[in-house]
Amino acid sequence: MADDKVYISANELLADSFRLGNMVLESGFAPTHLVGIWRGGAPVGIAVQELLEYHGVVCDHIAVRTSSYSGIDQQTPEVRVFALGYLIDTLGPDDRLLVIDDVFDSGRSIEAFLRELALRCRHNMPRGVRIATVYYKPTRNRTALKPDFFVHQSDAWLVFPHEVNGLTLDEIRRHKPEAAAILQRAPMTDFASAVDRADFIAGLPKAELHLHIEGSLEPEMLFALAKRNAVAIPFESVEAVRAAYEFSNLQDFLDIYYQGMSVLQTEQDFFDLTAAYLARAEADAVRHVEIFFDPQGHTERGVAFAVVIGGIARALDAARARGVTSRLIMCFLRHLDEAAAEATLDEALPYLAVIDGVGLDSSEVGHPPAKFARVFARARALGLKLVAHAGEEGPPAYVHEALDVLGVDRIDHGNRALEDAALVARLATGGMCLTVCPLSNHKLCVVDDLAAHPLRRMLDAGLVATVNSDDPAYFGGYVNANFVAVADALDLRRDEIVALARNSFAGSFLGETDKARHLAAIDAYVAQAG
Ligand SMILES: [Zn+2]
Structure with missing residues (x-):
């Protein structure tokens, strides 16, 4: 599997994010609100927002977070949505919402976000909603949604610029050399115990x-060599030697150390x-x-x-x-x-x-x-x-x-x-x-x-x-x-x-x-x- 990974550089992702912004711009859809799905959608969303503003399309922008957990049946993951408050307070039915992520995979995050937002905005839910992602994985899509804008279609295991957890040190060295030198001195996974x-x-x-x-x-060898070489030592047993090793100051240590040498x-x-x-x-x-x-x-x-x-x-x-x-x-x-x-x-x-x-x-x-x-x-x-x-x-x-x-x-x-x-x-x-x-x-x-x-x-x-x-x-x-x-x-x-x-x-x-x-x-x- 390791060889199937596609490593995306920070520069590639930035360029593709600008391309994604261009696609939105050229479609004529001018969002009033831009939402990046934290985490992957955040850097993409920032670039898209920057490009839109460069071309005179000024919009409000924010990130929301989703997290997935196993539902009651343990089969279908459920998705929770966080940080919707600002959107609920500011959105109206005539607003145009652009939802941004780095990759549209199962689609469950975006689906959960839109469902929760509609539920809580009620009549204030914007009628115009578009989805823009840099990557789209149609074979993995588990929803009725699909991105309105995407730059690449892919089935590969994508490794985004910020990702280092889950990679081996060797993979980081080969594919993220600029990060490897820095990470060397930063904590990796720490120990559980x-x-x-x-x-x-x-x-x-x-x-x-x-x-x-x-x-x-060791005391055993000291004792054995004393016997083998008939060297007189002031200890009658290995235990007595071991007791002499329990010194508490430098001089006592040196005394037993030089005595040990004699065998x-x-x-x-x-x-x-x-x-x-x-x-x-x-x-x-x-x-x-x-x-x-x-x-x-x-x-x-x-x-x-x-x-x-x-x-x-x-x-x-x-x-x-x-x-x-x-x-x-x-x-x-x-x-x-x-x-x-x-x-x-x-x-x-x-x-x-x-x-x-x-x-x-x-x-x-x-x-x-x-x-x-x-x-x-x-x-x-x-x-x-x-x-x-x-x-x-x-x-x-x-x-x-x-x-x-x-x-x-x-x-x-x-x-x-x-x-x-x-x-x-x-x-x-x-x-x-x-x-x-x-x-x-x-x-x-x-x-x-x-x-x-x-x-x-x-x-x-x-x-x-x-x-x-x-x-x-x-x-x-x-x-x-x-x-x-x-x-x-x-x-x-x-x-x-x-x-x-x-x-x-x-x-x-x-x-x-x-x-x-x-x-x-x-x-x-x-x-x-x-
Ligand atoms: Zn030393």
Whole structure:
């Protein structure tokens, strides 16, 4: 059926409406009252009235509304008519009434309008009544009426210029390109319930751009790896580990985080850790991941760089074979000095084939980006992408520094950038992606309440914000849990959720062809979700 639709442009409709006016004019019928049947008859009626007045035929004009509902027998639709008061007050038997609509289909609207008007005007019902429509569908006519004037006869499914509801995004793109660009940021159909919204999020294709692989170590795996590697941990059971994950401040989090790292010893451990995350991400409809790893957290306790990167890269390869693409970003721990970061970059040199970028993480405050200016410059010269955590807890000045001094391609978190209007404008203009982590922000008290989370303000400001899980094993959920929690807290609309998913690919380090492929997959998903 979709191919049978005839799309009418605004210009075509306007021209045809003027043609319709000419037909009325040439017939010699000079209306005293012109009635457009709301909605479709309104734009046509305005054009006809304008043309008549241009030629000296001045008439009163108004719109009335009809609505159809199922009658008692549930077979024949009944039509109600609204807003007749003005006509009843002003019409007289010698007036000439012109009824206008965009299309004469079943004819029931116009029939109901004329019947109701006659009933209520009684002896004041004008004797001269004409019907003018741009389109006439004789095969669909269910009345004894027919238009006195029409421009086109048609059986096609007509789509008028204003119509967008009921069309897929793809149809809007192809047939109403000028509208598509605007509608992208306007609400589409919203969700009937939070469950519907969660279902929509569950299958929505997305990328994850802010994920510390060490932060995906679930209590079960921590406990199992401690046993496998005979690493002493102060927990007697998985439940005890889980209880330790219930931290309430940053220091407690860092304590358990670094304790967790200690169980990661062999290449197989890093493979298992990464493979478990990827399986979990795939279940969340994640199609592309950009993973952080912290080599300094491992090499300083005697685990070789090759062991770490070998296991992670092997799991990423296995996922790639299943269609999940990835980039690997090596982070420098910012509480250590730049010389340590330089040494880490030296160690990474033999593995640049599998390392795509460098980042900056760990405790932000007191360790501004500028501390790592030289090592970032060297990484850039090596062709690596650059990212940095900035504006999570640190001030907007750190975000400025990450941009100006480090020259980053992406900002991780960036929440506090909103405190600086000039910075917001700069980020928006430059299309700078922010990798936002709602559950992490909540758990680490960057926001007191998710309902106060700045994500919507970021979108409204035109920022390329994305949703990510940061350290999902510790902060209460993977990427879909982050989407659902923040969407519920902020009552995010469908178009906002779709924009976040689109941003995740747009802000990724994928090539343009891959980005386009993923964005098309989002469109297809949205169209199919209806
Ligand atoms: Zn992070």
